Amino acid sequence: MVKRKYVLASILAVTLISWIYWSSNHEVNNTIKILSEQESFKHTIIQPSDKLCTGNPFLVIIVTSYVGHIELRSAHRRAMPQKLLEAMNAKRVFLLAKIPEKDKIITQEAIIDESNIFGDILQGSFVENYRNLTFKHLMGLQWASTACSNASYILKVDDDTVFNLERTYRLLETLDANDIFLLGYILNNTKPRRNKENKWYVTREEYSRKNYPAYLSGWYYITTPKTARKITEEAIYHPKFWIDDILITGLLTEALHIKLRQLPRDYWLEYYELLECCLRDMINKQINCDSVVGPNGGRENLIVEFNDAIRNCDKSKKCTKRDESTPLKKVCIVNSERTIFSNGQPQVELYQL
Numbered sequence: 157m158v159k160r161k162y163v164l165a166s167i168l169a170v171t172l173i174s175w176i177y178w179s180s181n182h183e184v185n186n187t188i189k190i191l192s193e194q195e196s197f198k199h200t201i202i203q204p205s206d207k208l209c210t211g212n213p214f215l216v217i218i219v220t221s222y223v224g225h226i227e228l229r230s231a232h233r234r235a236m237p238q239k240l241l242e243a244m245n246a247k248r249v250f251l252l253a254k255i256p257e258k259d260k261i262i263t264q265e266a267i268i269d270e271s272n273i274f275g276d277i278l279q280g281s282f283v284e285n286y287r288n289l290t291f292k293h294l295m296g297l298q299w300a301s302t303a304c305s306n307a308s309y310i311l312k313v314d315d316d317t318v319f320n321l322e323r324t325y326r327l328l329e330t331l332d333a334n335d336i337f338l339l340g341y342i343l344n345n346t347k348p349r350r351n352k353e354n355k356w357y358v359t360r361e362e363y364s365r366k367n368y369p370a371y372l373s374g375w376y377y378i379t380t381p382k383t384a385r386k387i388t389e390e391a392i393y394h395p396k397f398w399i400d401d402i403l404i405t406g407l408l409t410e411a412l413h414i415k416l417r418q419l420p421r422d423y424w425l426e427y428y429e430l431l432e433c434c435l436r437d438m439i440n441k442q443i444n445c446d447s448v449v450g451p452n453g454g455r456e457n458l459i460v461e462f463n464d465a466i467r468n469c470d471k472s473k474k475c476t477k478r479d480e481s482t483p484l485k486k487v488c489i490v491n492s493e494r495t496i497f498s499n500g501q502p503q504v505e506l507y508q509l
């Protein structure tokens with residue numbers, strides 16, 4: 157009788173130990189799986205030359221670009237040619253992902269050729285998808301903060317962002333490269349979309365809080381390699397969230413207590429129509445456009461036209477300052493409901509004058 161009890165206890169103990177062993181292993185395996193997915197942004201298939209960032213660049217520009225957007229990348233290269241970048245001690249890299257299977261228009265060979273010609277491609281081993289943008293964005297910050305750790309500043313833009321480099325420098329020259337910060341267009345008190353039909357629909361499992369923390373539009377923001385490094389290090393251990401701007405400039409900066417800073421007034425043109433109007437006035441009326449950033453509204457060449465017009469204004473010295481009694485937003489009437497940001501879909505505003 158005593159023996160039987162003993163056997164039973166042994167069986168029980170063995171079962172318990174096996175179970176503990178199995179479940180902890182299972183947990184370890186799960187953790188490894190999660191960690192390796194979190195680290196997807198570290199795996200790349202095309203890199204720019206190791207030498208790209210030697211020396212001490214003043215600025216490194218990272219441009220998120222859909223792998224198939226060859227024309228947009230070409231427009232960036234024409235708007236800010238290599239010669240200009242060199243003269244300004246700036247570097248530029250385009251952030252791409254793998255070609256999705258259903259995209260038959262672009263081939264990997266063409267991307268390899270592009271990389272061989274321009275040396276400015278960083279391609280991740282994850283597939284292009286808006287749900288993978290987080291990886292692409294982190295990949296860019298990771299690369300800029302390691303390969304370009306000597307750079308003073310990082311500028312992150314999207315390939316459909318229109319911006320001017322010389323004006324960006326005017327702003328950079330007022331900053332301190334030793335500070336820890338992100339400087340951009342702050343979006344505050346925005347809410348997750350809970351409507352299933354919305355492209356930016358977010359489940360409560362993905363994000364349970366009522367509001368998003370303050371974050372920056374990913375169209376254009378400025379940071380430093382030191383700040384970017386803190387963010388990418390934190391990202392590995394932080395729960396993943398697929399809306400890249402909100403995760404990277406909002407949730408991670410909140411966790412790290414990194415300050416967000418707002419760009420000066422009039423720096424930013426929220427709508428394509430405003431940018432187009434600012435540009436038209438520079439060309440036709442020689443009124444200087446004080447703004448630096450805006451969306452291209454689907455016009456690939458707009459970044460080239462905008463930069464050309466600003467440079468002509470600066471060179472000719474004929475452009476005048478806009479009359480304060482007729483601000484741009486009054487002159488250019490944008491009379492339609494539209495979303496300001498195509499990516500995070502934080503707000504829909506009725507812009508009416």
Ligand SMILES: *[C@@H]1O[C@H](CO)[C@@H](O)[C@H](O)[C@H]1NC(C)=O
Pocket residue numbers: 209210211212303306
């Ligand atoms: C960064 O700058 C330091 C000091 O100026 C220099 O020794 C180092 O080689 C630079 N690193 C790179 C990657 O250029």
Ligand SMILES: *[C@@H]1O[C@H](CO)[C@@H](O)[C@H](O)[C@H]1NC(C)=O
Pocket residue numbers: 196281282283284285287288
């Ligand atoms: C990227 O997105 C696709 C489609 O949503 C998905 O199948 C794939 O697993 C993602 N890649 C990574 C590395 O998560």
Ligand SMILES: *[C@@H]1O[C@H](CO)[C@@H](O)[C@H](O)[C@H]1NC(C)=O
Pocket residue numbers: 342344345370416
């Ligand atoms: C966002 O708004 C809250 C309150 O509405 C405020 O306390 C906070 O400072 C704001 N954050 C930023 C970065 O502007």
